Amino acid sequence: MKHIFSILILATVLSSCERDISTEGPSLFDIYGDFSVKQALDVSNRSVDFAAGETTTFTAEFSKSVNWELTITGNTSGAQKLITGFSKELDYETALWDGSTTIFPMFKEEACSVELFIPSDSVTLTETLAVKTVKTNEGFLISDFEDGFNPNWEHFFQSGVNFSTATDGAPQGNSFYNMAGTCGWDWLIGMVNIPASAYGSSTFVELPENADKVYFNVLLNLPEGITNSKLLIRFKEDDNNDGVFSDGIEDEYTLWFDDLDYGWQQISVKYSDLLAGGENAAEPKGNGVHNPNLLNYIDILLLADPSTGFSQVDMDYMIFTENEPLNP
Amino acid sequence: MAKNILLTALLLLFSASAFSQENQKKFWVSGTARGLFNLDELNSQVGDSTTAPKSEYGHTLVDLSANIRPNKNTFIRTTLRVRNEYGGFWGSGITFDVRELYLKGLIANSVRYQIGDINYKLTPFTFYNNTEELYENSLDIFNMYADIFHYDLFYDNNNSWRQQGIATDFSLSFREGIEELQFNMFSSRLNFGGGATDDRLFFGGNVTMVQSKHFSAGVNYINLMDIAGTSKSTEQFENPVVTGTYKFSTELNDVDLELTGESGVSRSSIENHATAPVNEDFFNYAKLSADLKPFDVTLSMAYRNVGPEFRSVGAQARRLKYTTQSSFYTRYTNNEIVRPIGMWDIYNDASIYNTKISEGLDNYYPQYNNVDPYGLATPNRKGFDFSLARVDDQGRYTVNLDYGMLSDVIGQGIDDLRKYNTISAQSEVNVHQFIEGFDRKVLVQLGYIQTQTKRTSSLLPEANSDLNSQRINAGITIQLTGDLDLMAGYESFVSTGNDQIADRNQFDEIKNLVPYEVDLSETITGVGLRYMFNENNDLQILWQEYNWSNSKYFNLDNSRLEEKPDYGFNRIAVAFKMKF
Structure with a gap:
């Protein structure tokens, strides 16, 4: 019995210890x-x-x-x-x-x-x-148009159309690329072709192989009042490593925009989410695998119904980023 | 290729087993097998043409354990899990995993050791895997899924945590003065070092002095510690806990008396961190039990006082994660909103459970347990727990009555203390034993638990809390024929009221008290058949219906009330379980 009392006394002593705080947390x-x-x-x-x-x-x-x-x-x-x-x-x-x-x-x-x-x-x-x-963004910069149109790019403009760089209201730096014009006989108003060779190789070899880790980013602007513009961006891969993209036997993935919001906006798409086909998704025709490092050409096409007249989409700061979308 | 290697390995295991049978059991195979098929249907109370209402899924698996005894003092076990998802053919959906691997043995016939996977526990204040909410006292028909993932997550071993490391124990016997000194030690690794994260070790042990069968006392020590220099990090977390335990037992006439208790101190800190606080506190716990043998009644009274800054990662880690999103029917309604977690998920979804110990007090579900969400080691609690248990000496029934009256040690946000009251009544009745000549077994389970959190402030009405939760369940198991049972059960859970819930930062400091509200009602009804091939092998066919409604759903992740339409599930399930 004496043990019980000893321990009870000990427990009582221990339980009578005081703490020096009265409340916890904010009042x-x-x-x-x-x-x-x-x-x-x-x-x-x-x-x-x-x-x-x-x-x-x-x-x-x-x-x-x-x-x-x-x-x-x-x-x-x-x-x-x-x-x-x-x-x-x-x-x-x-x-x-x-x-x-x-x-x-x-x-x-x-x-x-x-x-x-x-x-x-x-x-x-x-x-x-x-x-x-200013903040710098890591990634593979295609162009921020600060030095104008890259002379190693190619283009096709319909008669009377001439895309050019502009400076008024650039979302990044001082310049952007103004794609605008009217074509009354064809859907295509103008097209810019960006070959990997403009960056020193037949493919964009700097991009990682893993398509889940690569993001394509671009800033686009749809001016107020423009309702007819359609923008197609094509990503053409050199699956067989012969130095050129061969239509019909190699993969071509696309981005299609016909409902852009007005104003400048950021577009960021994971490379593996790119779909084959333009307006309508289709099966890829090459190896069927998204290969960013085999990207051979990027085409940017401004389209509009020829009966609807003038159309315009502006573009700036085209960049590939790794692991995450551009955080501008 | 991997499949071929595994099949070859399995063949070798079996052939080795056959050979070893001639060699005094140096090798044998044991394991478990199960097959589970569910057909679930989501019932949304608002229009939902987006979510596919039905889902069928399941799996079969075998845990094949190779038991090797190379000599009389060494034992090795490795368990290979082969799992095939329902609908998987020709290798598709099949996974192979090494589920466990350990070796244990005896050194010099006196020191036992185990290396590899170990299950370990010490005391409820140092290292203890507290049972999750709603599991205790659950009905036979509803706890089958919980039992399955308890096995899968290694919870089914007496409140121990599965660790990977080393454990050893030995004892010293004495001729006079004291009978024995027992030593237990363990060490496990919780984090791998490298990069920005240090190696994190969890280690400790105890020394227990057994003076006689009437008195023993011990010292426990655990520590979770980041090892400096194992990564680029300059900050090291540390949480040592030291406790003393005692046990005194005696017999007075026909009454067995036992007094047990534990007291201790803890310290939690992050070394080299400029703003991290150092939390230091203590606790006391004592329990007096009396076994009144003539009446088959056991009475007990326990007192605890656990300081608000007492931190013991091994005892306060929760099994159930706080999450607002389950892995099963994650979204519902045409708006694709996140389906809130309910009792159904706690019973069925293994993905919302922890298998690792980590620092900090995790969020919990106030509606299911606001009284002691971290077990006995819940910080900032003091008060008494009373218990009365009667086990009929003829095995006809058991009755357990519990009453808890706790309060905060110090106020949260205000001097007024919350009071926590718990009333629980549980019984199991073997009805057939009351009816002479009735030869079919009939087991009736009845349970009632009510918990209340209440705080009344005369100075600030907004600080008043009144959170009430009530669980009622009733089940019956009827033996239809020799090995075939009919099971049925009903469970209701209701939680209403409000409280201010602590929102803690990464240092466990309360940075805000969020005004939590709830108006929850849940029910599960179930009927099933169970065929017992033997005690290690059964087949169950179950139907269950579940309904969830909460007009005040509070999301603790963003501290906001959200509108969540009522929903429910129907399930038909077939489950085969076997141990061999």
Whole structure:
């Protein structure tokens, strides 16, 4: 019996130990009370060298969890990055900016305004920062049109049509490619042919073999009022490694756009998701395997019903990325 | 090619087995086999012409264990799993896996060891695989699927976790003073190092002093530790736990008394991390049991006080993952919304279960267990549990009554403490033993569990909590002929109310308290036939119907209420199970 009492006494002593904290977690008085800003909006890095891999974090703390919208706007370019969330605080998990863009154009080296808006309480907090250098994107760049039309590319334009580079409103850099014109006798208005040889080899050998890891990205713009444009992008592979694409016996995959939204938009497609055929999917005619590294030609065709008159689609920043879509 | 190699290996195994039978069982083959076929039908209460309503699937598999005893002190086992999905022919859908591999033996007739796959546990506060929600007290007709994945996930071994490493134990006997000192140790590897992740080891053991059959005491130690230098990471997680245990038993007249208990401390930290906190806390647990032999009644009373910052990864790891998405009929309705998890998934979906131990307190399902989601080691709980059990000495019935009255140790977000009450009544009645001359076995199972979380705040009404869950089940198994049983069961689960649920960051700190609400109602009805070839071999044909409804579905992933239409399932299943 004496053992029982000894142990009970020991247990009582142990259970009577005190802890030096009285509550855990944020105060419910704060959570259910009126909204207030406990820590103002702050920026961890006010002059961000994105090209060097730097990022910047926005921090703020509220009295309770709320929906919030953070908007970073380039003062010169008008570029916008939007970050939204529902939380009690902004931190590196919820509000980190790597220099990427949500609404084109992309950011330039410029001063930016930062606005944090809490819709439920109509509270706005502001800050500023500067983009010291812009974000660089890893990948195989086909063209950003900053140096004009690549002289090693080929093209075909209908009579009276001439695609050209333009500068007004480029989503990336200062220039984009303006594809526009009228053709009253044919669906094809103009075509650009991009051979792999323009990059030093008969195929795009820099691309990985695994089609699940390769993304084709391009920025496209459909101007307001244009309703008839159709864009076909063809990816022609040299399956038999003879240096040329042979129609009918080698794989040709396509992207077909006839319902683009108005304005600049990003198109990113995993190479393995490309389908054979144009408007209508068909069986590939070569080895039936998506082979990015055997890509021999990329054709870009602007089409429109000849009876509908003028048509236009603009293009910029065509790039292959690896493992993930372009994060512009 | 792989298939041919495997077939050749199997032939060699069998031929070796036949040969070895002449050689005093140095080699023998054992294993399990099962075949399972399900025909499921989703019943959506809103128009759903998008989701295919019916799904048929199943598999057959064999776990073939090669048992090798090269000498009297060494035993080796490897188990090969051959699985064929329903509809797979000529190699399609067939998989081959090495399911387990270990060797064990005895050194110098005194030290036992096991290397490779090990099942290990220590105490409920150090290293313990707590049973998942809804499994205990489930009816025979509903727990067949859970039993299958318990076997598949190595849960079916007495609350141990399956690890890969080494374990050893030995004991020292004494002539006087104390009877024995027992030593147990283990070490396992949870992460592979390299890249940005360190090697992570989980190791520990205990020393138990057995003074006599009346008294024993022990010390337990476990630690989960990242090994610095095994990767580029400079931050190392560490969670040592030290506890002391005791057990005292005596007999007073016709009453067997037993006092057991455990107390300990823990520390959880990330070395070289600028902002990670250090969590340190303690716990105390004691249980007094009295076996009133003349009445076939056992009474017990337990007290626990587990600190809010007590962390013990081996004891607080949960079997059931918190997920808002199952792998089975993931989406439904014409809007293709994500189908919410329910009791059906907990009973049937092995993909929502953990097999690995990892740091941190995982999210849990408050509707199913808000009282002690991390078992006895649930942090921030104190109070008493009472239990009364009667096992009829003639085997006619068992009755278990439990009552728990716990509370927070410290408040969450407010000084007011939550109170947690649990009432449970479970019984199994062998009806045939009450009726003289009735020669068919009839087993009736009845169960009722109610849990309540309640907090009343006079200062802040929004801080009030009132979350109630109730589970009722009733089942019957009737022997139709010698080996053929008819089984039927009904289970209802209802959960209503609200609470503030902790939303933790990567350091386990509560960063927010989210206003959780629920209005859940679930039912399962089932009827089936079971033919017992023998105790290791049965065939079951089952029909089950399930219904789910929750007018307040709260998604803890995004802390929001979401609208989820009612749904249900019908199932016809055929299951064959065998051990050999």
